[in-house]
Amino acid sequence: MKTSITTSATRAPDRSRHWHEAIASAYFPLDLRFREADRFSGDLTTWQFGDVSISRLTCDALQYLRLPHHFRAAREEEFLVTVPAKAEVFFSQCGREVTCRPGGFFLERSSEPYQFSHSEAADMWVLKVEADALGGRMRAPDRFCTLQFEADNGAGGLFTDMLHLLPARFDGMTQEARTTVGRQLVDLLVLAIKADDRVLTSGNSTVRSAHLARVEAYVRANLQDFRLDPERIAGACGISTRYLHELFRDTGDTIRNWIRIQRLSACREALADPGNVQTAAEIAYSWGFSDQTQFSRAFKAQFGLPPGEYRAMAAKGRMHG
Secondary structure, three states: OOEEEOOOOOOHHHHHHHHHHHHHHOOOOOEEEEEOOOOOEEEEEEEEOOOOOEEEEOEEEEEEEEEEEHHHHHHEEEEEEEEEEEEEEEEOOOOEEEEEEEOOEEEEEEEOOEEEEOOOOOEEEEEEEEEEHHOOOOHHHHHHHHOOOEOOOOOHHHHHHHHHHHHHHHHHHOHHHHHHHHHHHOOOOHHHHHHHHHHHHHOOOOOEEEHHHHHHHHHHHOOOOOOHHHHHHHHHOOOHHHHHHHHHHHHOOOHHHHHHHHHHHHHHHHOOOOOOOOHHHHHHHHOOOHHHHHHHHHHHHHHHOOOOHHHHHHHHHHHHH
């Protein structure tokens, strides 16, 4: 699905209301403060790649506010990744702030109040991704909100290159291809974030965080191994089982629960993949769930629907997309 919205065909007195509605539809509800509401000009195009959306937004100076009253009808948590192409933007959330110039990008959470603004006409690209999809690939992504990451070299450069390239290829892609490349774009985003040295030092200590990052990488690479347990993980990562449990206690979780959530997230992606012809039972088994009743119950508790209903809903969404 592709949608384009512009203020150029809107009467001057209606432009601010029109832009409020456009922003809420593309992202989530925000309060907007215009420098000159009647003379405001903006264009917004959104492309849907499975559960991920890419948008390009060009508009005059503006301030966006995510406020407590917006959470009364809040949906599931989402992250926005903003990549300025023209003019710097200011962002503040949870007592931290960043001024991001072209050549960088940063993350925003939908579940906490924030302020976002640019004092000049701006051109920016925005990726919207569900918190579950991002959290399934890295621990506590909210740690990295208000950090500026590199958008013009290394993994960050690859991420932003792909962000710019995909919309131009959108019309020639099947729905299946769009879903697949949407996931690949999130993988690149995670790679770009993890390549930053600050990611390892954002926990309690550099050494503990480095151990935790190595553990998480090993688990993700071996999720389909039925023999994956704390003893095997600790041995593979060169630490004691007791120390492994301590590392996860620091995160407020247990290693077993974290593994279970990673496996459930992998099953969710497989169920939403139009190219996957496995049954729900086969998918569950391939990701380490041997008890189907237990899997179905855990999946519903995590995502709100049983596996079969979730797959049907995902297929229905593709048909209407």
